[in-house]
Amino acid sequence: MSGGKHMDEAAIEWGAPGDGDAPFFLAPRSIGFDDVYFSGDGAAETRHIFLAGNGLPARFDAPRFSIGELGFGTGLNFLCAWAAWNKAEKPEGARLSFFSVEAFPLSAGDMARAHEAWPDFEPLAARMREQLPPPHPGFHHIAFGDVSLTLYYGDALAGLSQTQGGVDAWFLDGFSPAKNPAMWSEDIFKELARLSKRQASFATFTVAGGVRRALEAAGFDWEKRPGFGRKKQMLAGRITAPPDETKRAPWFTEGAPLKSGARIAVIGAGIAGASLAHALKAAGFNPSVYEALAPASGASGNPAGLVMPRLDVGDTPAGAFHALSYLHTVKLLKEVGGGIFEPCGVLLHAVGEKERARQEKLLAQGALPEGWMARREEGLFFPQGGVVDPPGFVAALLGDAPLIAERVRRLMQTENGWRVITDESREEFDGVVIANGLDALRFAEARTLPLGGSAGQVDWFPDAAPPANAHAFGPYAAPCPKFGERGGGAIIGATYAPAAIGAIGAKARFTKEATGSNIAAMARALPDFASTLAADASRPRASVRCTTPDRLPVCGPLPDWGFYGGAYDDLRTGKRKNYPPGELRPGLFVLTGLGSRGLVTAPYAAALLAAALSGAPVDSTILQALHPARFFIRDLKRAGAR
Incomplete structure (x- = not known):
């Protein structure tokens, strides 16, 4: 968990004496730890210690395999595992998940220089370097086809303590004990x-007594094996019976992972459903998307949308979620390409002294990595931010996922999954994700969620001279780039008219009054630009956003509300006891309540959910902050406090 914190890249020196013979004499050495990242033929050492030590690649004959690592360093172990995975015989549709923790990431330049030692890996190494996140604390999710990489940047113990998921093999490769x-x-x-x-197995290069004792204390069996090169011995072993422990509160259980290749119905083809289709497919599932109207027909269908972060002061799960969402989405937009994003930069105005003080705190805490935000006279500038084509983004994320143009009327739990019932069909799936905004409340299984609606209108001026950058100050103004045949000019918005919680079927209609309100808001912050806008030149669009009381999305498994009501009722009295784990509707999930930030938050939320469904390591603190049961539990506790 991190809402931000300045993070140092690794301090490296090259070619330290004794690092090996040519051509490996330019091995990198950590100045802070006074130890080398690799020496001699580093790839051969990795294959001997970490791959062979864990019985790999022979164990890759599984639908899913998960590797955990201490110390990502140059990424050498990941590259070796990736290359071995590509050559291994494995089931069709198999997936490899690789999870690593790193407190001091290498700079892009040092990483590229280190990779020069292994030219055979260059195609994979280049792909890896292109997708690596900037140095920012927290969990970063990257997909490379049938291989996924989850990087935790930060203190190892803190990261591991936040993690949930299962690991098959451990690479213990930190600097020497x-x-x-x-x-x-x-x-x-x-x-x-x-x-x-x-x-689960493990392997490591060290045979230090303290390491052996720590392994034993944790329940691992170990044995000494022949080491590599000048290291005579190494350790390898396994844990027969891992402890059945969790860091989660009992009501925030996540349920069992779904099988590899599971068929999952996604209800809704806005930014939430499209993000799920993309993330689920990357995680090895087979998603099909139901959409009664057309993709991006709701709030995701505006002619342009703002890509900028919502940043929170302090170290909270919400702050971490929003910062990591922004970094993830900017990376994803580069990955999908297609001319759907214009990184024109976004200026967040400091409206009043309170907001200016808040922005100074964000700068001081390092709410984003260096180079990702800068102080301007008017406020904070986000150079990587910009304007996206929402329908184009939705289409790119949907990809070739089957799109079923039918309205889902009902869901029925079956012996093996769920039956999705429309007026035209009854289809069986292993799982379902409800991702249709406020219409999630049409399903009885989601009706306990306190979802609300917020009607908003944007005004598009196709012939207006736009500002050079996007501007946000509550409302916003932005260039509306020419995305194919769409766009051009400027876009302003958005009005906010809250609807009642539980307003199923709420509709929004554009009005002249809302257009006037948007122009008036521009006049207060950007008077010169506002003077060029004529109300009758606007092409308005109105839609309903789905909101939650705490302004965070709802993402995760849907509880069995009857069980929750009975099992946790004593929370009303503040009674402390060993509450049982929450019971869920197996195979039923939700992603909704994205508010006005869905273009930025949906992709990362979808990646978290897809990782959890596959059993891969993921951030439990953020998942708990987004869990669908949180409002139910909060209300019980508040009732007891009154």
Whole structure:
């Protein structure tokens, strides 16, 4: 969890004496830990210690395999595992998940220089470098076809403590225990045990006594094996019976993962449904998307949308979610390409002294990485932000996922999954994700969620001279680039007219009054620009956003509300006891309540949900903050406090 914190890149020196013979004499050495990242033929050492030590690639004959690593460093172990995975015989549709923690990421230049030692890996290494996130604390999710990489940047123990998911094999590759003892502590190994699947293996280059004792204390069996090169011995072993422990509150359970290749129905083809289609397919599932009207027909269908972060002061799950969502979506927009994004930069105006003080705190805490926000006289500038074509983004994320143009009337739980019932068909799926905004309340299974509606209108002026950058100050003004045959001119917005919680079927209609309100808002912040706008030149568009009381999305498994009402009723009295784990509707999930930030938050929320459904390591603190049960539990606790 991190709403931000300045993060240092690794301090590297090159070619330290004794790092090996040519051509490997330019090996990188960490100045802070006084230890090398690799020496001699680093790839051969990785294959001997970490791959062979864990029985790989022979164990890749599974639908899903998960590797966890301490110390990402140059990414060498990941590249070796990726290359071995590509050559291994495995089931059709199999997926490899690789999870690694790193406190001091290498700079892009140092990473590229290190990779020069292994030209055979260059095609994979180049793909990896292109997708690596900037140095910012937290969990970063990257997909490479049938291989996924989850990087946690930050302190190893903090990251592992936040993680949920199962690991089949551990690569223990931090700097040596003498140089970096914190990486080899008993607390670290307890977390590794908690995250291990039954019979999970491990391998490491060190045979230090403290490491052996910490492994034993955590429940791992170990044995010494022949080492590599000048290292005579190494350790390898496994954990037979991992502890059945969780860091989650009992009511925030996530349920069992779905099988690889599971058929999942996604209801809704706005930015939430499209993001799910993209993330679920990357995670090895087979999504089909139901949409009664057309993709991006709701709030995702505006002629242009703003891509900028919502940043929170302090170290909170909400702050971490919003910052990581922004970094993820900017990366994703580059990945999908297609001329749907214009990174014109966004200026967040400091409207009043209170907002200016808040922005100074954001700068001080490093709410975004260096180079991702800058102080301007008017406020904060986000150079990577800009304007996206929402329908184009939705189309790119949907890709070739089957699109079923039918309205889902009802969901029926079956012995093996869910039956999706429309007026035209009754189709069986292994799982369902409800992602249709406020219309989620049409389904009885989601009706307990406190979703509300907010009607908003934007005004598009196709012939207006736009500002050079986007401007946000509550309302916003932005250039509306020419996205194919769409766009041009400027767009302003958006009005906010809250609807009642539970307003199923709420509709929004554009009005002349709303256009006047949008122009008046521009006049207060950008008077010169506003003077060029004529109300009768506008092409308005209105839609309903789906909102939640805490302004965070709802993302995760849907509870069995009857069980929750009975099992947790004592929370009303403040009674402390061992509450049972929450029971869920197996295979039923939701992603909604995105408010006005869906273009930025939906892709990361979808990636989190897809990772959880596949059993891959994921951030439990953010998942709990987004969990659909949070309002139900909050209301019970508040009733007891009165």
